[in-house]
Amino acid sequence: MARYDALLIVSFGGPEKPEDVMPFLENVVRGRGVPRERLLEVEAHYQGLGGVSPINQQCRDLIEALRPEVDLPIYWGNRNWQPFLRDTMREMAADGVTRAAAFITAAYSSYSSCRQYLDDIARARAEVPGAPEIVRLRHYYDHPGFIAAMTDHTREALARLPEEHRDGARLVFTAHSIPTSMAASAGPSGGAYEAQLRTAAGLVAGDRPWDLVWQSRSGPPQVPWLEPDVCDHLTALHAAGTRAAVLVPIGFVSDHMEVVYDLDTEAAGVARDLGMHLTRAATAGTHPRFVSMVGELLDEPEPEPCPALCCPAPRPRP
Incomplete structure (x- = not known):
């Protein structure tokens, strides 16, 4: 021990x-x-x-x-x-x-x-x-305590959507984008960052449809980073007929600027312009x-x- x-x-x-x-x-x-x-x-x-x-x-x-x-x-x-x-x-x-x-x-x-x-x-x-x-x-990332916290926060965010849109809402899990070369070398055998995020997202989502997307890219355009970007993905979802979504910042355990600006300001603005109903789940926090x-x-x-x-x-x- x-x-x-x-x-x-x-x-x-x-x-x-x-x-x-x-x-x-x-x-x-x-x-x-x-x-x-x-x-x-x-x-x-x-x-x-x-x-x-x-x-x-x-x-x-x-x-x-x-x-x-x-x-x-x-x-x-x-x-x-x-x-x-x-x-x-x-x-x-x-x-x-x-x-x-x-x-x-x-x-x-x-x-x-x-x-x-x-x-x-x-x-x-x-x-x-x-x-x-x-x-x-x-x-x-897969500890029952973290998963339980994010599951509760996701349910709360779904409940804030208009009732008629809750059943059809898409769960959109977000995490900080990193260069694809960094993602490929993550963990002892490589690829751990994205694999762990997908594991966590799947545990939180359960039977609901979900996607894993990326946010907060900061590198030069010639360097490949993980995609799609959350704002681009919301646009694609809306074009395909999705009218409501919940952003779940599964890649973060507390709020900071890349949550409150990139999601609550930028992504929320995209959804508003599209006419898409959007809520954001809280981070694990306390x-x-x-x-x-x-x-x-x-x-x-x-x-x-x-x-x-x-x-x-x-x-x-x-």
Whole structure:
């Protein structure tokens, strides 16, 4: 049985006031050669919604919900914004933590949703003398707690549609698009990102018809990314006669800008222009079964570490 003396929540991070937005975005894209024009475009999305991402507050809410469930001190560190992982690692070392379990707020295997987090944890540990050992809890895309939370939220979203459109509504599961080369190398044998998402979506959908589509593409047009895009797919569904749909952000466990802008603003606008009835399911957030899942993961046998070559970093383009 695994034994830990703390729980570390590891998340992406997000700005909490307008002046944070551009420094945050620069942290996210550092070393990736993203054009300044693209950063300014994304900054406008944040500023249009007050310059605040909901993700940090959702982490705080999750931590508070976990306190009655987890008999361990809980720490929180982000990859891209305060509280940064290196600062949290210093706090843990000062508190005498020697071995902590890490719950990463990303459920799937890929470079950006797993390996990059592990690399950032390793980097933060290397910067802090006496940093604790960190054991990442396993991927939980198919855990009954995550599936139950998303199933409940999907039912609630269906119930918000006009009654006459509920039976014929299409479930449209969304996840962050990534380059096809990254998707192909995800997991020990490749292809794990899309396969895991399809598994989760199928468990949530049950007998209802569903699709898996992609959102939030940020790469140059000459690089192939996973398709179809959610907005293009809604247009195609409407052309084929679908008049109602539920967006289910199965690829995310908490709201952040790529949910509240790309789905609640952009995709919702497309549906409105088409005359399509559209609702969006909530992310897992602080659903009681999702919260209890974290405690269940802590009680499981310690997971095997990822193989060294699992989910490799993408090669820079020449």
